[in-house]
Amino acid sequence: MSVTFEIAINGRPHRVAVEPCGAPGRFRVTVDGRPCTVDAHLVGTDRLSLIFPDRAGAAVTLLVAPDGPSGLMLHLPGPAVRVVIDGARARGAPGGRSPHREGDARIVTPMAGRVVRVLA
């Protein structure tokens, strides 16, 4: 039940898989084949608190802001970086319900909007 991303920093691509792991906000993240466990919480709208339980509880808080349709600006302890996230490909999204599931599916979304003309 993981989601995979292609994440690029300074033009360098990384393949990342994220899957929920126990408690809410806890994820198993595999970056270019190297796994780690991270406890992640959004604090307010622009702070991301990360705790790495299997790295002696290392705690880091980053400043985060969206950067266009597929980018993020992150301020680490030290440098600020821009990252590009190349679409989530979900094999069962962390939340369990993915709008991007593959295969046959019944469209249940109502067609919201305003009727502007009825063609008889």
Added chain:
Amino acid sequence: MKILVANRGEIAVRIIRACRELGLRAVAVYSESDRDALHVTFADEAYAIGPSPPLESYLNIDRLVEVARRARADAVHPGYGFLAENAAFARACREAGLGFIGPPPEVIALMGSKTAARQAARRAGVPVVPGTDTPFGAEATDEAMAAAATAVGYPLLVKAVAGGGGKGMRSVAGPAELAAAVRAARSEAASSFGDPAVYFERRLVAPRHVEVQLLADHHGTVIPFVERECSIQRRHQKVVEEAPSVAVSPALRQALAAQAAALAREVGYTNAGTIEFLLDADGSFYFLEMNTRLQVEHPVTEMVTGVDLVQWQIRIARGERLDLDPERALTPRGHAIECRIYAEDPDRQFLPSPGVIAALALPGGPGVRVDGGVVAGSAVPMFYDALIAKLVVWGADRPQAVDRLRRALAEYRVLGVPTTIPFLRWLVDQPAFHEGRFETTYVDTVLAERRGAFVELSADQEELAVVAAAVYAALRPRAGRAPGTAPSSRWLQAARLEALR
């Protein structure tokens, strides 16, 4: 009483805060690109003054005076920059019946002329750097200037009479360079100040820049303050300032203060002003110039003396007596350091970086003060100085202040526009900075020798960024959208509603 603040950015916010504490109403003015600026949101009243280019707004004397009248303001505070040292603006305020929170226009004009200021310093018995006391206008011949330069001695500086901030200034090593330097300085002086006149000054080898803040009331009292050390400069622009100076002994402090007060009395100075000196390695000092306004770096003086200089500017302007203890003003309590935070990219030759501040985390805790002009969401317009904030720290002594500065710079995070924070973090870790071993050419010298980027990502930091981006995307499936905003399409809105059922 109501005060119109004829400025923008952090200094406008600083002045409005002083008004609040004195129970006064503050009026902001704003250009088209500053409608949402922090100083506008801080004010009690705000008035548009025109298009974004400074000449059409913050430098438009007629418009500012008209707005001050319309707002029924009693006085105008010019801040620093823009019209703060413009005698015509001070005069226009006076003629309109508005108080001008600064010295009289005659004194601004006198000290604004570098050569007239040198003459005033000589009259007051204040040592000046060897140089020419009369300006060379457009009619001056090459032969006359060459003779004057020889009399002053090389190396020398060609400086604009109306100059400041390093503009209209050229260094000359020997006679062969003189004519070209004069032409370049004149051209820059004419375009920057509307006055091509220049003069010559001997260039001291590796001097420090120290300056004395003073307050003077309308009843004859002049109080000089503990010196500020402003030698950390990049291209003649101050970057880091501190008080007191590690190079100034108590005896030298007394001498500097006495000379500064003598010059202020000589010219009939009132309100806040700063007298700048060059301090030679042997302890001799020379008058450089006087700034007839509040300085950017005034907070370091406030931090080591506990005196609110902006409040005193207002109190002096309304006729109050300066009843500060002179000893308190000259006795530093602890040590304060200020860093100017600019929206400039240190990895691109400090290129100004206008844009929008997407997110902001300010430092805090013991001994930390941030005088800022922006919040998250603020625009940094291309039209104005790129200073977005001043980080000021205080410590019981210089080592503690440096430790706090390093800690505060690590806490300070800005997203959306590059800033000079990475450069300042590097600077604070230089051994010469730690030991206070620097003079006015220090930063330019070490930057010229430095290789590599200020913002570099280690492998561990890159992995951390990848992990953070991935979990952020997992927590916020549409990570590219601004937080809190609604899905853009009605299909998505409907899908979200359905999912919540």
